[in-house]
Each structure stands twice: as structure tokens, then as C-alpha cells.
Amino acid sequence: MFDVNEIRKDFPMLQGKTMNGHPLAYLDNSATTLKPRQVIEAVNHFYCDITANAHRGDYELSQKVDQLYEETRKIIARMLNCDPLEVAYTSGTTYGVNQVAWGYVRTHLKKGDVILITEAEHASNVLPWFRLADECGFKIEYIPLNEEGRLTIENFRKALHEGVRFVAVAEIGNVLGYRAPVKEMCRLAHEIGARMLVDGAQSVPHGHTDVKDMDCDFLCFSAHKMCGPSGMGVMYGKSELLKETEPLCLGGGSNARFFSCGDVILKESPYKFESGTQNIEGIMGMGAAASYLMDIGFDNIAAHERELRDYLVRQLEKLDNVILYNPNGDSGIVTFNVKGIFSQDAAGYLASQGIAVRSGNHCAKILVDFLKTDDTIRSSLYFYNTKEDVDALVEAVRTCTIENCIGIFF
Ligand SMILES: Cc1ncc(COP(=O)(O)O)c(C=O)c1O
Incomplete structure (x- = not known):
């Protein structure tokens, strides 16, 4: 109850x-949410009881951290209805959108191809596309909002054309709070072979999310807007698309081998996206937050x-x-x-x-x-x-x- x-x-x-x-x-x-003690305790647990790096140690403490690190991936996968290996840790929605922009869209679109967004998007779902448009010659077009400021499926249909190769919209806008018909949009986008990213920053924390049912290609959100820690988030991507997505950031943890000649063998997704020591306490706090929300x-x-x-x-x-x-x-x-x-x-x-x-x-x-x-x-x-x-x-x-x-x- x-x-x-x-x-x-x-x-x-x-x-x-x-x-x-x-x-x-x-x-x-x-802007951000308050944190329940369950989340604070999960973060504290890491600081007070089990501090060690993740996926780098061969001692018990570190193995406990590895286990919790992967456990959170499973919790998030349960929340989103996806495979845990489709869940990549990020520092938040902003990083996730930039990762998709730079790692997938940059390499899959060609000059003149269109990215569709709306005028209601948050800067984090506009500026990465502006930069790509500038650097790669892609075109940005806007799905017109109706007189109320909503993204309607009728207007989306009108805005779609063969030149559109990518769509990026917030499921819930952060100013007017309207819900976009993302499931139907994904279906229409896929009909013309376009891919779609859903900015879930304002939607994932507030209702059921089922990426399989929605059939989005990518979904990004932030833990701090769902009772979790700041500087933590998730990029979901369909596994076949994550395979084709280049990591935005390279370093320790993301590679299997590298050689003096400059060759690098990256790890499989999602590990190739997790270079450098991750926000381990953030990951544990996010896992606790997701469990807490699912329990409620x-x-x-x-x-x-x-x-x-x-x-x-x-x-x-x-x-x-x-x-x-x-x-x-x-x-x-x-x-x-x-x-x-x-x-x-x-x-x-x-x-x-x-x-x-x-x-x-x-x-x-x-x-x-x-x-x-x-x-x-x-x-x-x-x-x-x-x-x-x-x-x-x-x-x-x-x-x-x-x-x-x-x-x-x-
Ligand atoms: C719709 C939307 N997208 C993206 C962001 C960026 O989120 P973050 O600052 O956590 O990366 C926000 C933050 O307010 C948002 O409301």
C-alpha cells in the first residue's frame, strides 16, 4: 500500500x-531528487565497508565490489526490461546522449542526412546534435509542436521523410512535462530505417519503462533524478547497435589488449564504454535507488x-x-x-x-x-x-x- x-x-x-x-x-x-536512506546506506556501505576498485582486484573486497557493480546492471535491466549487457554506465543523460551522438550517429549518417529533434529539448539533447551537424554536415530539423507545445504523432508523421536518419526526443519534456508518443514514433522511424534515441531523464524516474515494448534504439537517463547519486546514469542501447557504437572515451577498463603499433582490441559492450575507474559508489547508489523505486x-x-x-x-x-x-x-x-x-x-x-x-x-x-x-x-x-x-x-x-x-x- x-x-x-x-x-x-x-x-x-x-x-x-x-x-x-x-x-x-x-x-x-x-532538477534533482532527494535521496532515501537506502541509497545513502548503499553509498556509505561502499565507503565504510567495501572500498576497492571494480574489475581490477583479486582479493575478496574487490570481488564483492565487482559483484555489486554487476548486480546494479541487472537491477537496471529489470527496471528497463532489457539484457544487462545493454546497460552501459555513464555520468548521466548528458554523457549518454553525447556518447550516442559521437559513437553511433557520427559514423552511421552521411552528409545531408537529417536528425529530427524538437524545440522543447533540453540543451543536452540539442547541443550534441548541433556539433555533429557542424562537423559532419548533417541537417537538424524540428518536429513542429502543436499549439499547446506538444509533440503529436500527426506532426511527427509530417516531419518524417526519407532523409531523416535519426530521431532524438525527450519522452517527457523538462519544461512543459508533456509525454511524447515515443512507442509509435519508434515504429514510424523504423519504417523508414531511421534510429531513435529517447531522452528518459524526466520519464524513467516517474513511470514504467519498457525498452522492448517501446522499441527505442537508445535511451539515456540520470540517477540523480530518480533518488540516486549525482554523476551517474545509464545509456541503454540495443545490443546489435552497441556493437556498432564507438566509445567516446578510451582508457583502462575498456580494452582487452593494446599493442605498441597502436592497435587496440576493445572489450565487448557495455565494458568498452566504461573507461577509467567508474563512479562505483554512484553505481551502488543507483542500484539501491532503482530497487527502491521498483519496491514502491x-x-x-x-x-x-x-x-x-x-x-x-x-x-x-x-x-x-x-x-x-x-x-x-x-x-x-x-x-x-x-x-x-x-x-x-x-x-x-x-x-x-x-x-x-x-x-x-x-x-x-x-x-x-x-x-x-x-x-x-x-x-x-x-x-x-x-x-x-x-x-x-x-x-x-x-x-x-x-x-x-x-x-x-x-
Ligand atoms: C529532459 C532532460 N534531458 C537531459 C537532462 C540532462 O541531465 P543531466 O544533467 O543529469 O545529464 C535533463 C536535466 O535536467 C533533462 O531534464
């Missing part, structure tokens, strides 16, 4: 923490977020000083502005009332043209948030006036 009050007991950051004299309402979960149940997580989100939207709609940008969003992301107040000033006032949200363009710098505003306030919910958090936000938004914002500096 899902009981948010029981769940909150797992999070040290939710034990009576205050911000500016108010109970902390942490509503910045799209992704259906429960999604349902709780949905309920809170609907409640938040209903409450914000009652206020006449609010501009809401995504009243019909599909996730815990609710984006708005307070009329006549610069978003950062408003966020500063909200912080003075104990509310943590994000303001600005949220790294989606092309979307500002669509939204017709440079800055918004983004509140983002997770399964440990409560109605009280939402009430605190709504009350702070209600009292957010220019007068109240004056003199607030952080």
Missing part, C-alpha cells in the same frame, strides 16, 4: 528541514504524482495572478509565471516562504520562442510530495506581489 507519510520517513531531507524559517517544500524534482511501484509513483498535479493545477487556476503554461501536462511538472513579476524574483519570494522551485529557461533555450517568454517558474513533483507542499506553494504564489518580492536577495 502506498503511504506517502511512511515513504517520507525514508528521506533525511524530509525530517523537519526548514528553509528561511518555513518547512521545506521541495518542488524542484526535475512505478504505477503508485505515477498515480500519486498525477493526483497531486491535478490538485496543484486546480488550485493555481483559482488564482488570478497566475499564467499557467501547461494545465494539461502529463507529468508532475507544472510551469507558470506570476503576472507582472520576473520569474527569478517570484522564485526568490517563494524560497523565502520555504518553497524550492526553479526559475528561468530550464536549459530549453529554443522553447522560449514558442512560449513567448524567456523565463518561467517550474514546480516539479515527486512521489514524496504531499498536498501540504502544494498548499504551501499555492499560498506563496497567492501572496507573491511586487511589494513582497522587494528586498529578497539570495
